[in-house]
Amino acid sequence: SSRLTIIKVDEPARRKAGIIVPDINTLLDKLKNEEKVI
Structure with a gap:
């Protein structure tokens, strides 16, 4: 066994909608x- x-189990956090x-x-x-990613 x-x-x-x-x-x-958790759902992933909601992300903001993407932009083009x-x-x-x-x-x-x-x-x-x-x-502030890079």
Whole structure:
């Protein structure tokens, strides 16, 4: 028998809807300045 027990299952957190950017520079700018990803 399995020794693994599922304690609880959560749904992933909701994310904001995506946006379409006109070009790569806009994308990089948004990632750097707005989302603080890079």
